[in-house]
Amino acid sequence: MLTKSDMRIIAQEELAPSIYRIVLYGKFDYAQARPGCFVMLKLPDGTYQLRRPLAIAALAPLQETITLIYRVVGDGTHLLQQTAVGAQLNILGPLGNGFPIENVESTENVLLVGGGTGVPPLMLLAQALKDKGCKVTTAIGFRTAALIFGEKEFEDNGQLLLATDDGSKGFQGNVGQLLATQPEQTYTKVYACGPNGLLQMVQTRFAGTTAEIYLSLESRMACGVGACEGCVVSTKDGTYNKRVCVEGPVFNGREVRL
Amino acid sequence: MTAASRLAVELPGLNLKNPVMPASGCFGFGDNRYAEMFDLNELGAIIIKAATLKPRAGNPVPRIAETTSGVLNAVGLQNPGVDVILREKLPVLHQKYPTLPVVANIAGATQAEYVEVAKRMSASGMVSALELNISCPNVHEGGMLFGTDPQIAQQLTKAVKEVSQVPVYVKLSPNVTDIVAIAQAVAAGGADGLSMINTLLGMRIDLNSRKPILGNKTGGLSGPGIKPIAVRMIYQVSRAVDLPIIAMGGIESAADVLEMYMAGASAVAIGTAHFNNPTACPDIIKALPSKMEDLKINSLSELIAEVRGGYPNDD
Numbered sequence: 001m002l003t004k005s006d007m008r009i010i011a012q013e014e015l016a017p018s019i020y021r022i023v024l025y026g027k028f029d030y031a032q033a034r035p036g037c038f039v040m041l042k043l044p045d046g047t048y049q050l051r052r053p054l055a056i057a058a059l060a061p062l063q064e065t066i067t068l069i070y071r072v073v074g075d076g077t078h079l080l081q082q083t084a085v086g087a088q089l090n091i092l093g094p095l096g097n098g099f100p101i102e103n104v105e106s107t108e109n110v111l112l113v114g115g116g117t118g119v120p121p122l123m124l125l126a127q128a129l130k131d132k133g134c135k136v137t138t139a140i141g142f143r144t145a146a147l148i149f150g151e152k153e154f155e156d157n158g159q160l161l162l163a164t165d166d167g168s169k170g171f172q173g174n175v176g177q178l179l180a181t182q183p184e185q186t187y188t189k190v191y192a193c194g195p196n197g198l199l200q201m202v203q204t205r206f207a208g209t210t211a212e213i214y215l216s217l218e219s220r221m222a223c224g225v226g227a228c229e230g231c232v233v234s235t236k237d238g239t240y241n242k243r244v245c246v247e248g249p250v251f252n253g254r255e256v257r258l
Numbered sequence: 259m260t261a262a263s264r265l266a267v268e269l270p271g272l273n274l275k276n277p278v279m280p281a282s283g284c285f286g287f288g289d290n291r292y293a294e295m296f297d298l299n300e301l302g303a304i305i306i307k308a309a310t311l312k313p314r315a316g317n318p319v320p321r322i323a324e325t326t327s328g329v330l331n332a333v334g335l336q337n338p339g340v341d342v343i344l345r346e347k348l349p350v351l352h353q354k355y356p357t358l359p360v361v362a363n364i365a366g367a368t369q370a371e372y373v374e375v376a377k378r379m380s381a382s383g384m385v386s387a388l389e390l391n392i393s394c395p396n397v398h399e400g401g402m403l404f405g406t407d408p409q410i411a412q413q414l415t416k417a418v419k420e421v422s423q424v425p426v427y428v429k430l431s432p433n434v435t436d437i438v439a440i441a442q443a444v445a446a447g448g449a450d451g452l453s454m455i456n457t458l459l460g461m462r463i464d465l466n467s468r469k470p471i472l473g474n475k476t477g478g479l480s481g482p483g484i485k486p487i488a489v490r491m492i493y494q495v496s497r498a499v500d501l502p503i504i505a506m507g508g509i510e511s512a513a514d515v516l517e518m519y520m521a522g523a524s525a526v527a528i529g530t531a532h533f534n535n536p537t538a539c540p541d542i543i544k545a546l547p548s549k550m551e552d553l554k555i556n557s558l559s560e561l562i563a564e565v566r567g568g569y570p571n572d573d
Binding site: 001002003004042046047048049050051076092095219220221222223224225226227228229230231232233241246 | 283284285286289290291292294295307315316319320321322323324325326327328329331333336481482530532533534535536537
């Protein structure tokens, strides 16, 4: 059930320069939340009129916590970073459709592709797919070694392929170039989250394969609940735009037009 | 007086148990997840998203940009067109909430389009009133052009009134030098009421790309930052034109609602406040009686009479 509730910050730490992990404790519909879902976080200052859409990076229903990972990009996220442990934040969620994983079989070979702030939702996804018994390969890219996060989480749940633009760790280049160096494999499903360039690369690279492709989109949003038509995207099969917040953020990669 | 009758107000076509309604464009056709968070029957009414004759895809993204105490939007009247709305959207809303008054916002690129949409919408039996949108800043033809020239605004109002089977509220643009002149013109055209204000034309620029953030470059500014402008304009217009006003522009609390009444409003619409607080409307409705008690306001209808009846002696 969609709720807005005050959740308490029980941890906040820097994972990499300007990348923060925040753990929130409290009432939330943990059963409805799934990998790829997001929340709308209200900033603790009424002059900000918009909540911030943030993907769920980890869920602990028994401890009643959700984990979000965000990058400080402006005044709003700077304020969030300055907010102390113990403070309450109002959380609206869970929102969005999430990655479709109900029909994934334990025998499947799946690929996760991400970059930058597209990485957090893949952390929850990797764990869920591993729990199903899948063979999980994750390819993620960062600008430089200092910005890397999530390494351990992905290694715990399968094979990790790492790329940095400057070659300071892992493969030198972007994730697309990294994937091009890998031996041909038959993935049954490819899940990706990140900037549009990365998602387009995934669309192109796997277009000729039999893999199902699922892309999680980022968008500027106002309502998060399908009311304002602010975050729309087009699909190949229709002229009428889809809403990233309700019909997405995860779309069939063979249909969505980026 | 019961708590219920304290909030009741009567406007042309709108017999409301309370004066609070979601503003057009902030609540779709009721077909969104706000309905999971509260019972829409609690609302005084609902103003649905603008309908045009043909489907509109709207503007390129980004369509949303935040500003200090406000939001810029440039959605561009995306909607599936009046026929789809009448066939698929309104019947669902009407079936789920048969007693909830619906105000239909209508827009067009030409007078003929407005007239056609008004004809079809008002004949549906599913709407209590029309809100004539002559003030959308985010479309390149029609929209605000109709709301910035008094003569054109009057003509359009008259043409729509001739075909409409329900009362017509004209939604005014604040992007004019003299809003009173426009209000007088649409009153002369036969408007049954006014709704004001639509958003103010604005822009934000991304420092990294050095280009406007919005895909449409410009957008409409809403939120608490524009509330003093709305209050001022409602104050001016209510003194010059004898029509009920649905007030909007940055309302986020019961106190804001009462401030609008004291400026000259008869009902209110809530827009941007939904984004931070999805239950803004029911929260405001709940908070109104005690705020009114604090301010020794017996009922909203008495407050309207007091404020607007007091105008002849106003300095």
